[in-house]
Ligand SMILES: Nc1ncnc2c1ncn2[C@@H]1O[C@H](COP(=O)(O)OP(=O)(O)O)[C@@H](O)[C@H]1O
Protein backbone atom coordinates (compact mmCIF):
# COMPACT_ATOMS: atom_id res chain seq x y z
CA UNK A 354 0.00 0.00 0.00
CA UNK A 355 1.28 3.43 0.84
CA UNK A 356 4.81 3.93 1.93
CA UNK A 357 5.16 4.56 5.60
CA UNK A 358 7.91 6.39 7.34
CA UNK A 359 8.05 6.57 11.08
CA UNK A 360 5.51 8.60 12.94
CA UNK A 361 6.55 12.16 13.21
CA UNK A 362 6.83 13.29 16.77
CA UNK A 363 6.67 17.00 17.01
CA UNK A 364 6.66 18.63 20.38
CA UNK A 365 4.44 21.72 20.21
CA UNK A 366 7.37 24.05 20.73
CA UNK A 367 9.54 22.66 17.93
CA UNK A 368 10.36 24.49 14.74
CA UNK A 369 7.22 23.29 12.98
CA UNK A 370 5.07 25.17 15.39
CA UNK A 371 6.08 28.45 13.82
CA UNK A 372 3.63 27.52 11.13
CA UNK A 373 0.72 29.84 11.57
CA UNK A 374 -2.90 29.72 10.65
CA UNK A 375 -4.42 30.96 7.44
CA UNK A 376 -1.23 30.66 5.47
CA UNK A 377 -2.05 27.28 3.99
CA UNK A 378 0.60 24.65 3.52
CA UNK A 379 4.04 25.46 4.76
CA UNK A 380 6.89 24.60 2.47
CA UNK A 381 8.34 21.75 4.47
CA UNK A 382 5.27 19.57 4.47
CA UNK A 383 3.38 20.51 1.34
CA UNK A 384 2.08 17.62 -0.69
CA UNK A 385 0.76 15.51 2.17
CA UNK A 386 -2.47 17.43 2.72
CA UNK A 387 -5.60 17.31 0.60
CA UNK A 388 -6.74 20.48 -1.09
CA UNK A 389 -10.51 20.46 -0.87
CA UNK A 390 -13.01 22.24 -3.09
CA UNK A 391 -16.79 22.26 -2.76
CA UNK A 392 -18.68 23.58 -5.80
CA UNK A 393 -22.31 24.53 -5.16
CA UNK A 394 -22.78 21.46 -3.01
CA UNK A 395 -26.24 21.07 -1.51
CA UNK A 396 -28.01 18.38 0.45
CA UNK A 397 -31.50 17.80 1.83
CA UNK A 398 -33.36 14.97 3.46
CA UNK A 399 -36.94 14.19 2.50
CA UNK A 400 -37.50 17.58 0.86
CA UNK A 401 -36.00 19.51 3.78
CA UNK A 402 -32.87 21.42 2.81
CA UNK A 403 -29.99 20.92 5.23
CA UNK A 404 -27.20 22.52 3.20
CA UNK A 405 -27.95 25.26 0.65
CA UNK A 406 -25.67 25.29 -2.39
CA UNK A 407 -22.31 26.25 -0.96
CA UNK A 408 -18.87 26.93 -2.35
CA UNK A 409 -15.80 26.41 -0.27
CA UNK A 410 -12.07 25.91 -0.74
CA UNK A 411 -9.85 24.50 1.98
CA UNK A 412 -6.09 24.81 1.67
CA UNK A 413 -3.94 21.72 1.76
CA UNK A 414 -2.50 21.16 5.22
CA UNK A 415 -4.73 23.66 7.01
CA UNK A 416 -6.75 23.10 10.15
CA UNK A 417 -10.36 24.19 9.73
CA UNK A 418 -13.09 24.03 12.36
CA UNK A 419 -16.81 24.03 11.75
CA UNK A 420 -19.08 25.29 14.51
CA UNK A 421 -22.81 25.81 14.59
CA UNK A 422 -26.06 24.78 16.18
CA UNK A 423 -26.93 21.16 16.68
CA UNK A 424 -28.81 19.89 13.64
CA UNK A 425 -27.25 22.59 11.49
CA UNK A 426 -25.75 20.13 9.02
CA UNK A 427 -22.17 19.92 10.28
CA UNK A 428 -22.06 16.14 10.31
CA UNK A 429 -23.79 16.08 6.95
CA UNK A 430 -21.06 18.27 5.53
CA UNK A 431 -18.31 15.96 6.81
CA UNK A 432 -20.15 12.93 5.45
CA UNK A 433 -20.38 14.60 2.06
CA UNK A 434 -16.65 15.37 2.11
CA UNK A 435 -15.82 11.77 3.13
CA UNK A 436 -17.99 10.31 0.40
CA UNK A 437 -20.23 8.43 2.86
CA UNK A 438 -23.16 10.46 1.51
CA UNK A 439 -23.61 11.81 -1.99
CA UNK A 440 -24.61 15.48 -2.49
CA UNK A 441 -27.91 16.38 -4.18
CA UNK A 442 -26.18 18.90 -6.39
CA UNK A 443 -22.65 20.11 -7.01
CA UNK A 444 -19.26 18.46 -6.86
CA UNK A 445 -16.67 17.77 -4.18
CA UNK A 446 -13.07 17.80 -5.35
CA UNK A 447 -10.12 16.29 -3.50
CA UNK A 448 -6.96 17.74 -5.00
CA UNK A 449 -8.95 18.75 -8.06
CA UNK A 450 -10.50 15.33 -8.63
CA UNK A 451 -14.24 14.91 -8.30
CA UNK A 452 -15.25 12.46 -5.63
CA UNK A 453 -16.68 9.10 -6.63
CA UNK A 454 -17.43 6.80 -3.69
CA UNK A 455 -15.43 6.93 -0.46
CA UNK A 456 -12.78 9.64 -0.52
CA UNK A 457 -9.18 8.52 -1.04
CA UNK A 458 -6.61 8.97 1.74
CA UNK A 459 -9.30 10.36 4.01
CA UNK A 460 -10.12 9.09 7.49
CA UNK A 461 -12.71 10.11 10.00
CA UNK A 462 -13.17 10.17 13.74
CA UNK A 463 -16.63 10.17 15.29
CA UNK A 464 -17.95 11.06 18.70
CA UNK A 465 -17.95 7.33 19.52
CA UNK A 466 -14.68 5.51 18.91
CA UNK A 467 -16.28 2.82 16.72
CA UNK A 468 -13.71 0.19 17.61
CA UNK A 469 -14.52 -3.42 16.75
CA UNK A 470 -15.11 -5.04 20.17
CA UNK A 471 -14.03 -8.44 18.81
CA UNK A 472 -10.59 -7.32 17.70
CA UNK A 473 -7.66 -6.44 19.92
CA UNK A 474 -6.51 -2.85 20.06
CA UNK A 475 -3.67 -3.51 17.60
CA UNK A 476 -5.94 -5.15 15.03
CA UNK A 477 -8.38 -2.28 15.39
CA UNK A 478 -5.68 0.24 14.57
CA UNK A 479 -4.57 -1.86 11.61
CA UNK A 480 -8.11 -2.46 10.37
CA UNK A 481 -7.13 -1.74 6.77
CA UNK A 482 -4.28 -4.32 7.06
CA UNK A 483 -1.78 -4.15 4.18
CA UNK A 484 1.94 -5.02 4.29
CA UNK A 485 3.64 -4.45 7.61
CA UNK A 486 0.40 -3.38 9.28
CA UNK A 487 1.35 -4.73 12.68
CA UNK A 488 4.54 -2.71 12.83
CA UNK A 489 2.86 0.41 11.52
CA UNK A 490 -0.07 0.04 13.92
CA UNK A 491 2.27 -0.33 16.85
CA UNK A 492 4.06 2.86 15.83
CA UNK A 493 0.75 4.68 15.53
CA UNK A 494 -0.21 3.44 18.99
CA UNK A 495 3.11 4.63 20.31
CA UNK A 496 2.40 8.08 18.86
CA UNK A 497 -0.80 8.28 20.95
CA UNK A 498 0.94 6.75 23.98
CA UNK A 499 -0.93 3.45 24.03
CA UNK A 500 1.55 0.95 22.61
CA UNK A 501 1.49 -0.95 25.91
CA UNK A 502 -2.23 -1.67 25.44
CA UNK A 503 -1.89 -3.19 21.97
CA UNK A 504 -2.94 -6.70 23.05
CA UNK A 505 -6.01 -5.68 25.05
CA UNK A 506 -9.68 -5.80 24.14
CA UNK A 507 -11.09 -2.32 23.46
CA UNK A 508 -13.73 -2.89 26.15
CA UNK A 509 -11.21 -2.51 28.96
CA UNK A 510 -10.10 0.97 27.85
CA UNK A 511 -11.51 4.24 29.14
CA UNK A 512 -13.42 6.60 26.85
CA UNK A 513 -10.40 8.81 26.30
CA UNK A 514 -8.15 5.85 25.58
CA UNK A 515 -10.66 4.49 23.07
CA UNK A 516 -10.60 7.81 21.24
CA UNK A 517 -6.82 7.74 21.23
CA UNK A 518 -6.95 4.29 19.65
CA UNK A 519 -9.41 5.67 17.09
CA UNK A 520 -6.97 8.50 16.41
CA UNK A 521 -4.12 6.02 15.91
CA UNK A 522 -6.33 4.06 13.52
CA UNK A 523 -7.16 7.24 11.63
CA UNK A 524 -3.51 8.17 11.27
CA UNK A 525 -1.86 4.80 10.64
CA UNK A 526 -2.47 4.92 6.88
CA UNK A 527 -1.04 8.43 6.66
CA UNK A 528 -4.21 10.23 5.59
CA UNK A 529 -4.07 13.44 3.64
CA UNK A 530 -7.38 14.54 5.09
CA UNK A 531 -8.58 13.90 8.64
CA UNK A 532 -12.26 14.54 9.39
CA UNK A 533 -13.17 14.92 13.04
CA UNK A 534 -16.86 14.87 13.96
CA UNK A 535 -17.00 16.07 17.57
CA UNK A 536 -14.46 13.41 18.59
CA UNK A 537 -13.88 14.95 22.00
CA UNK A 538 -17.49 15.75 22.80
CA UNK A 539 -17.93 12.90 25.25
CA UNK A 540 -14.66 13.33 27.13
CA UNK A 541 -14.02 15.06 30.44
CA UNK A 542 -12.30 18.45 30.40
CA UNK A 543 -8.85 17.16 31.35
CA UNK A 544 -8.83 14.38 28.76
CA UNK A 545 -10.16 16.81 26.17
CA UNK A 546 -7.21 19.12 26.71
CA UNK A 547 -4.74 16.27 26.35
CA UNK A 548 -6.42 15.07 23.18
CA UNK A 549 -6.45 18.57 21.70
CA UNK A 550 -2.72 18.91 22.23
CA UNK A 551 -2.16 15.42 20.81
CA UNK A 552 -4.19 16.13 17.69
CA UNK A 553 -2.43 19.47 17.17
CA UNK A 554 0.98 17.86 17.59
CA UNK A 555 0.26 15.05 15.14
CA UNK A 556 -1.23 17.51 12.65
CA UNK A 557 1.86 19.70 12.90
CA UNK A 558 4.09 16.68 12.39
CA UNK A 559 2.26 15.03 9.52
CA UNK A 560 0.85 17.89 7.52
CA UNK A 561 -2.56 16.46 6.67
CA UNK A 562 -5.57 18.70 6.20
CA UNK A 563 -7.84 18.60 9.26
CA UNK A 564 -11.51 19.52 9.46
CA UNK A 565 -12.91 19.53 12.98
CA UNK A 566 -16.59 19.79 13.83
CA UNK A 567 -17.01 20.94 17.39
CA UNK A 568 -19.57 22.59 19.61
CA UNK A 569 -16.76 24.02 21.70
CA UNK A 570 -15.91 27.42 20.23
CA UNK A 571 -12.84 27.78 22.44
CA UNK A 572 -11.51 24.48 21.09
CA UNK A 573 -12.09 25.70 17.52
CA UNK A 574 -10.22 28.94 18.14
CA UNK A 575 -7.36 27.22 19.96
CA UNK A 576 -6.72 24.68 17.22
CA UNK A 577 -7.73 26.12 13.86
CA UNK A 578 -6.32 28.26 11.10
CA UNK A 579 -9.88 29.03 10.14
CA UNK A 580 -13.30 28.76 11.76
CA UNK A 581 -16.49 28.34 9.74
CA UNK A 582 -19.87 29.01 11.28
CA UNK A 583 -22.60 26.91 9.67
CA UNK A 584 -26.02 28.45 10.11
CA UNK A 585 -29.31 27.96 8.24
CA UNK A 586 -27.55 25.79 5.69
CA UNK A 587 -24.95 28.38 4.73
CA UNK A 588 -21.57 29.51 5.94
CA UNK A 589 -22.50 32.53 8.03
CA UNK A 590 -18.95 33.31 9.10
CA UNK A 591 -15.55 32.47 7.70
CA UNK A 592 -12.92 33.62 10.15
CA UNK A 593 -9.17 33.29 9.74
CA UNK A 594 -7.32 32.79 13.02
CA UNK A 595 -3.84 34.12 12.59
CA UNK A 596 -2.31 33.50 15.99
CA UNK A 597 0.99 31.78 16.80
CA UNK A 598 0.98 28.25 18.15
CA UNK A 599 0.84 26.87 20.73
CA UNK A 600 -2.09 29.04 21.74
CA UNK A 601 -3.01 29.62 25.32
CA UNK A 602 -6.71 29.33 25.98
CA UNK A 603 -6.49 32.29 28.29
CA UNK A 604 -4.71 34.61 25.84
CA UNK A 605 -6.75 37.77 25.25
CA UNK A 606 -6.80 37.34 21.46
CA UNK A 607 -8.17 33.82 21.81
CA UNK A 608 -10.87 34.95 24.20
CA UNK A 609 -11.71 37.92 21.95
CA UNK A 610 -12.23 35.74 18.89
CA UNK A 611 -14.15 33.22 20.93
CA UNK A 612 -16.67 35.78 22.14
CA UNK A 613 -16.99 37.21 18.64
CA UNK A 614 -18.04 33.79 17.29
CA UNK A 615 -20.26 33.09 20.29
CA UNK A 616 -22.06 36.40 19.75
CA UNK A 617 -22.88 35.44 16.18
CA UNK A 618 -23.86 31.92 17.20
CA UNK A 619 -26.26 33.13 19.83
CA UNK A 620 -28.06 35.77 17.78
CA UNK B 621 -8.20 0.58 58.46
CA UNK B 622 -6.43 -1.03 55.53
CA UNK B 623 -4.37 -3.18 57.94
CA UNK B 624 -7.55 -4.58 59.41
CA UNK B 625 -8.87 -5.32 55.98
CA UNK B 626 -5.72 -7.27 55.12
CA UNK B 627 -5.90 -9.28 58.34
CA UNK B 628 -9.52 -10.15 57.66
CA UNK B 629 -8.76 -11.33 54.15
CA UNK B 630 -5.93 -13.58 55.38
CA UNK B 631 -8.24 -15.16 57.90
CA UNK B 632 -10.95 -15.62 55.32
CA UNK B 633 -8.76 -17.49 52.87
CA UNK B 634 -8.82 -21.04 54.32
CA UNK B 635 -12.51 -20.74 55.05
CA UNK B 636 -13.14 -19.70 51.48
CA UNK B 637 -11.32 -22.79 50.23
CA UNK B 638 -13.49 -25.11 52.31
CA UNK B 639 -16.59 -23.28 51.08
CA UNK B 640 -15.31 -23.83 47.57
CA UNK B 641 -14.93 -27.58 48.19
CA UNK B 642 -18.39 -27.80 49.71
CA UNK B 643 -19.78 -26.09 46.63
CA UNK B 644 -18.38 -28.86 44.49
CA UNK B 645 -19.67 -31.69 46.67
CA UNK B 646 -23.10 -30.52 47.83
CA UNK B 647 -24.82 -30.53 44.41
CA UNK B 648 -23.99 -34.24 44.02
CA UNK B 649 -25.36 -35.34 47.38
CA UNK B 650 -29.00 -35.58 46.29
CA UNK B 651 -28.32 -37.53 43.05
CA UNK B 652 -26.03 -39.93 44.93
CA UNK B 653 -28.61 -40.48 47.66
CA UNK B 654 -31.30 -41.06 45.05
CA UNK B 655 -29.18 -43.70 43.32
CA UNK B 656 -28.49 -45.51 46.59
CA UNK B 657 -32.14 -45.48 47.70
CA UNK B 658 -33.18 -46.57 44.23
CA UNK B 659 -30.76 -49.49 44.28
CA UNK B 660 -31.81 -50.55 47.78
CA UNK B 661 -35.49 -50.14 46.91
CA UNK B 662 -35.10 -52.44 43.94
CA UNK B 663 -33.19 -55.07 45.92
CA UNK B 664 -35.77 -55.19 48.70
CA UNK B 665 -38.53 -55.55 46.10
CA UNK B 666 -40.07 -52.19 46.99
CA UNK B 667 -39.65 -51.06 43.34
CA UNK B 668 -40.41 -53.78 40.81
CA UNK B 669 -37.97 -54.53 38.03
CA UNK B 670 -40.62 -53.72 35.42
CA UNK B 671 -41.29 -50.23 36.69
CA UNK B 672 -37.75 -49.13 37.23
CA UNK B 673 -34.73 -51.41 37.03
CA UNK B 674 -31.99 -50.58 39.56
CA UNK B 675 -28.96 -48.54 38.50
CA UNK B 676 -26.64 -51.52 38.67
CA UNK B 677 -28.74 -53.57 36.26
CA UNK B 678 -28.67 -50.67 33.78
CA UNK B 679 -24.90 -50.76 34.07
CA UNK B 680 -24.93 -54.53 33.50
CA UNK B 681 -27.13 -54.06 30.44
CA UNK B 682 -24.70 -51.48 29.09
CA UNK B 683 -21.75 -53.82 29.61
CA UNK B 684 -23.38 -56.82 28.02
CA UNK B 685 -24.62 -54.76 25.04
CA UNK B 686 -21.23 -53.28 24.43
CA UNK B 687 -19.56 -56.71 24.60
CA UNK B 688 -21.29 -57.60 21.34
CA UNK B 689 -20.54 -54.17 19.94
CA UNK B 690 -24.27 -53.58 19.62
CA UNK B 691 -24.34 -50.51 21.88
CA UNK B 692 -21.49 -48.72 20.13
CA UNK B 693 -23.02 -49.48 16.74
CA UNK B 694 -26.41 -47.98 17.64
CA UNK B 695 -24.89 -44.94 19.34
CA UNK B 696 -22.65 -44.32 16.34
CA UNK B 697 -25.60 -44.53 13.93
CA UNK B 698 -27.59 -42.04 15.99
CA UNK B 699 -24.64 -39.68 16.26
CA UNK B 700 -24.06 -39.83 12.53
CA UNK B 701 -27.69 -38.98 11.86
CA UNK B 702 -27.55 -36.11 14.33
CA UNK B 703 -24.34 -34.71 12.86
CA UNK B 704 -25.39 -35.03 9.23
CA UNK B 705 -28.90 -33.68 9.81
CA UNK B 706 -27.51 -30.80 11.83
CA UNK B 707 -24.93 -29.95 9.19
CA UNK B 708 -27.46 -30.01 6.35
CA UNK B 709 -30.18 -28.04 8.15
CA UNK B 710 -27.73 -25.77 9.95
CA UNK B 711 -25.70 -25.14 6.80
CA UNK B 712 -28.79 -24.21 4.81
CA UNK B 713 -30.13 -22.05 7.63
CA UNK B 714 -26.79 -20.29 8.03
CA UNK B 715 -26.40 -19.74 4.29
CA UNK B 716 -29.92 -18.43 3.76
CA UNK B 717 -29.71 -16.36 6.93
CA UNK B 718 -26.57 -14.67 5.63
CA UNK B 719 -28.03 -14.23 2.16
CA UNK B 720 -31.25 -12.64 3.38
CA UNK B 721 -29.44 -10.64 6.04
CA UNK B 722 -27.01 -9.17 3.53
CA UNK B 723 -29.25 -8.71 0.51
CA UNK B 724 -32.58 -6.87 0.58
CA UNK B 725 -33.76 -8.36 -2.74
CA UNK B 726 -33.10 -11.89 -1.42
CA UNK B 727 -34.95 -11.08 1.79
CA UNK B 728 -37.89 -9.70 -0.16
CA UNK B 729 -38.05 -12.85 -2.29
CA UNK B 730 -37.54 -15.50 0.37
CA UNK B 731 -38.21 -14.33 3.88
CA UNK B 732 -42.01 -14.28 3.83
CA UNK B 733 -42.18 -17.83 2.45
CA UNK B 734 -39.72 -19.06 5.06
CA UNK B 735 -41.65 -17.35 7.83
CA UNK B 736 -44.81 -19.13 6.69
CA UNK B 737 -43.08 -22.53 6.70
CA UNK B 738 -41.72 -21.80 10.14
CA UNK B 739 -45.19 -21.98 11.62
CA UNK B 740 -45.56 -25.66 10.69
CA UNK B 741 -44.27 -27.80 13.60
CA UNK B 742 -41.79 -30.11 11.93
CA UNK B 743 -42.75 -33.14 13.99
CA UNK B 744 -46.35 -32.79 12.79
CA UNK B 745 -45.35 -33.76 9.28
CA UNK B 746 -43.79 -37.10 10.27
CA UNK B 747 -46.59 -39.04 8.51
CA UNK B 748 -45.94 -37.04 5.33
CA UNK B 749 -42.24 -37.64 5.61
CA UNK B 750 -42.74 -41.38 5.98
CA UNK B 751 -44.95 -41.34 2.89
CA UNK B 752 -42.25 -39.46 0.96
CA UNK B 753 -39.11 -41.19 2.13
CA UNK B 754 -40.28 -44.44 3.72
CA UNK B 755 -38.51 -45.24 6.96
CA UNK B 756 -34.99 -45.04 5.52
CA UNK B 757 -32.17 -42.69 6.49
CA UNK B 758 -33.41 -39.79 4.40
CA UNK B 759 -36.62 -39.46 6.41
CA UNK B 760 -34.73 -38.95 9.65
CA UNK B 761 -32.15 -36.66 8.10
CA UNK B 762 -34.91 -34.60 6.55
CA UNK B 763 -36.71 -34.20 9.85
CA UNK B 764 -33.59 -33.26 11.78
CA UNK B 765 -32.47 -30.84 9.06
CA UNK B 766 -35.89 -29.22 8.95
CA UNK B 767 -35.97 -28.83 12.72
CA UNK B 768 -32.49 -27.33 12.87
CA UNK B 769 -32.97 -25.05 9.88
CA UNK B 770 -35.24 -22.45 11.44
CA UNK B 771 -33.46 -21.55 14.67
CA UNK B 772 -30.21 -21.16 12.78
CA UNK B 773 -31.77 -19.29 9.88
CA UNK B 774 -33.62 -16.86 12.13
CA UNK B 775 -30.72 -16.16 14.45
CA UNK B 776 -28.22 -15.73 11.62
CA UNK B 777 -30.56 -13.36 9.80
CA UNK B 778 -31.27 -11.42 12.96
CA UNK B 779 -27.59 -11.35 13.89
CA UNK B 780 -26.51 -9.94 10.55
CA UNK B 781 -29.22 -7.27 10.68
CA UNK B 782 -28.29 -6.28 14.22
CA UNK B 783 -24.65 -5.49 13.39
CA UNK B 784 -24.13 -1.86 14.25
CA UNK B 785 -24.45 0.42 11.25
CA UNK B 786 -21.84 2.74 12.70
CA UNK B 787 -19.22 -0.04 12.52
CA UNK B 788 -20.10 -0.79 8.90
CA UNK B 789 -19.76 2.91 8.12
CA UNK B 790 -16.36 2.93 9.82
CA UNK B 791 -15.34 -0.05 7.68
CA UNK B 792 -16.37 1.85 4.56
CA UNK B 793 -14.21 4.82 5.56
CA UNK B 794 -11.23 2.46 5.76
CA UNK B 795 -12.00 1.04 2.33
CA UNK B 796 -12.72 -2.49 3.49
CA UNK B 797 -13.68 -4.68 0.55
CA UNK B 798 -16.83 -6.81 0.79
CA UNK B 799 -14.83 -9.83 1.90
CA UNK B 800 -12.96 -8.01 4.68
CA UNK B 801 -16.19 -6.30 5.73
CA UNK B 802 -17.87 -9.69 6.00
CA UNK B 803 -15.06 -11.42 7.92
CA UNK B 804 -13.99 -8.61 10.19
CA UNK B 805 -17.19 -6.71 10.82
CA UNK B 806 -20.41 -8.51 9.93
CA UNK B 807 -19.72 -12.15 10.82
CA UNK B 808 -18.15 -11.46 14.24
CA UNK B 809 -20.92 -8.98 14.96
CA UNK B 810 -23.56 -11.58 14.15
CA UNK B 811 -21.76 -14.41 15.97
CA UNK B 812 -23.40 -14.11 19.42
CA UNK B 813 -26.80 -14.45 17.79
CA UNK B 814 -25.67 -17.26 15.46
CA UNK B 815 -24.39 -19.28 18.41
CA UNK B 816 -27.72 -18.91 20.18
CA UNK B 817 -29.21 -20.47 17.05
CA UNK B 818 -26.65 -23.28 17.15
CA UNK B 819 -27.54 -24.07 20.73
CA UNK B 820 -31.28 -24.18 19.99
CA UNK B 821 -30.56 -26.22 16.88
CA UNK B 822 -28.62 -28.86 18.81
CA UNK B 823 -31.44 -29.24 21.29
CA UNK B 824 -33.91 -29.72 18.45
CA UNK B 825 -31.57 -32.20 16.77
CA UNK B 826 -31.69 -34.66 19.66
CA UNK B 827 -35.39 -34.16 20.27
CA UNK B 828 -36.21 -34.80 16.62
CA UNK B 829 -33.95 -37.80 16.46
CA UNK B 830 -35.51 -39.39 19.55
CA UNK B 831 -39.00 -39.03 18.07
CA UNK B 832 -38.00 -40.12 14.58
CA UNK B 833 -35.99 -43.14 15.72
CA UNK B 834 -38.69 -44.21 18.12
CA UNK B 835 -41.51 -43.98 15.60
CA UNK B 836 -39.83 -45.55 12.62
CA UNK B 837 -36.38 -47.01 12.47
CA UNK B 838 -34.44 -50.21 12.16
CA UNK B 839 -31.31 -48.92 13.86
CA UNK B 840 -30.09 -46.30 16.30
CA UNK B 841 -30.68 -45.71 20.00
CA UNK B 842 -34.40 -45.08 19.51
CA UNK B 843 -34.76 -48.40 17.69
CA UNK B 844 -32.77 -50.13 20.42
CA UNK B 845 -35.15 -48.89 23.11
CA UNK B 846 -38.31 -49.73 21.12
CA UNK B 847 -36.94 -53.19 20.45
CA UNK B 848 -36.16 -53.68 24.14
CA UNK B 849 -39.66 -52.56 25.05
CA UNK B 850 -41.11 -55.47 23.10
CA UNK B 851 -39.05 -57.88 25.16
CA UNK B 852 -39.80 -55.97 28.37
CA UNK B 853 -36.10 -55.17 28.84
CA UNK B 854 -36.76 -52.07 30.89
CA UNK B 855 -33.09 -51.71 31.74
CA UNK B 856 -32.17 -51.31 28.07
CA UNK B 857 -34.98 -48.78 27.58
CA UNK B 858 -33.66 -46.76 30.48
CA UNK B 859 -30.12 -47.11 29.16
CA UNK B 860 -31.28 -45.55 25.86
CA UNK B 861 -32.82 -42.63 27.72
CA UNK B 862 -29.60 -42.09 29.65
CA UNK B 863 -27.51 -42.18 26.48
CA UNK B 864 -29.73 -39.59 24.81
CA UNK B 865 -29.35 -37.38 27.87
CA UNK B 866 -25.60 -37.86 27.84
CA UNK B 867 -25.29 -37.03 24.14
CA UNK B 868 -27.44 -33.95 24.60
CA UNK B 869 -25.19 -32.85 27.43
CA UNK B 870 -22.08 -33.43 25.31
CA UNK B 871 -23.53 -31.36 22.48
CA UNK B 872 -24.29 -28.57 24.93
CA UNK B 873 -20.75 -28.68 26.26
CA UNK B 874 -19.43 -28.46 22.71
CA UNK B 875 -21.47 -25.30 22.13
CA UNK B 876 -20.23 -23.80 25.35
CA UNK B 877 -16.68 -24.50 24.29
CA UNK B 878 -17.38 -22.90 20.91
CA UNK B 879 -18.87 -19.84 22.58
CA UNK B 880 -15.88 -19.60 24.84
CA UNK B 881 -13.54 -19.68 21.86
CA UNK B 882 -15.47 -17.41 19.51
CA UNK B 883 -16.93 -14.95 21.98
CA UNK B 884 -13.95 -14.32 24.25
CA UNK B 885 -14.33 -10.62 23.43
CA UNK B 886 -18.02 -10.77 24.26
CA UNK B 887 -17.57 -11.92 27.86
CA UNK B 888 -14.98 -9.23 28.23
CA UNK B 889 -17.31 -6.70 26.62
CA UNK B 890 -20.01 -7.49 29.15
CA UNK B 891 -17.81 -7.54 32.21
CA UNK B 892 -16.27 -4.29 30.95
CA UNK B 893 -19.71 -2.76 30.68
CA UNK B 894 -20.61 -3.80 34.21
CA UNK B 895 -17.42 -2.44 35.72
N1 LIG C 1 -29.67 10.19 6.98
C1 LIG C 1 -30.51 11.18 7.31
N2 LIG C 1 -31.81 11.06 7.04
C2 LIG C 1 -32.68 12.06 7.33
N3 LIG C 1 -32.33 13.21 7.93
C3 LIG C 1 -31.04 13.39 8.23
C4 LIG C 1 -30.06 12.38 7.94
N4 LIG C 1 -28.85 12.83 8.36
C5 LIG C 1 -29.07 14.05 8.88
N5 LIG C 1 -30.37 14.39 8.82
C6 LIG C 1 -30.97 15.65 9.26
O1 LIG C 1 -30.18 16.69 8.79
C7 LIG C 1 -30.07 17.72 9.75
C8 LIG C 1 -28.60 18.03 10.01
O2 LIG C 1 -28.04 16.94 10.70
P1 LIG C 1 -26.50 16.90 11.09
O3 LIG C 1 -25.70 17.09 9.86
O4 LIG C 1 -26.30 15.64 11.84
O5 LIG C 1 -26.38 18.16 12.03
P2 LIG C 1 -25.22 18.53 13.06
O6 LIG C 1 -24.10 17.56 12.89
O7 LIG C 1 -24.85 19.93 12.72
O8 LIG C 1 -25.81 18.46 14.42
C9 LIG C 1 -30.80 17.24 10.98
O9 LIG C 1 -32.06 17.87 11.03
C10 LIG C 1 -30.95 15.78 10.77
O10 LIG C 1 -32.14 15.32 11.34
Ligand SMILES: [Mg+2]
Nearest residue numbers: 427428429534
Ligand atom coordinates in the same frame (compact mmCIF):
# COMPACT_ATOMS: atom_id res chain seq x y z
MG1 LIG D 1 -23.33 16.12 14.25
